[in-house]
């Protein structure tokens with residue numbers, strides 16, 4: 001990922017597991033000096049590409065209201081709950097990208113600013 005793209009995602013996106021904010025962190029991968037800047041969730045303590053906050057909220061509502069469980073083999077606990085939200089984030093993100101509503105700059109502003117659309121229609 002390019003540095004400017006990473007900075008944009010740090011500003012705009014949230015963790016798809018917990019909804020927390022992301023930070024850019026230099027991660028040391030091994031003792032031979034492999035390292036690099038990565039987006040990181042300090043709450044989950046993991047490297048995290050993140051998702052759009054609107055997608056996280058929709059995914060959380062989906063899991064809460066429908067009791068969605070992709071991970072039937074796992075114990076029903078907080079970790080599995082977060083994994084399910086992350087899974088739904090991936091599915092929703094795929095859909096948004098598929099229909100051209102999400103790209104590297106985030107959600108199409110017609111989705112995030114519905115009033116803007118009304119103004120455009122009125123003009």
Ligand SMILES: [Zn+2]
Pocket residue numbers: 015016017018019020041042043044045048
């Ligand atoms: Zn997190």
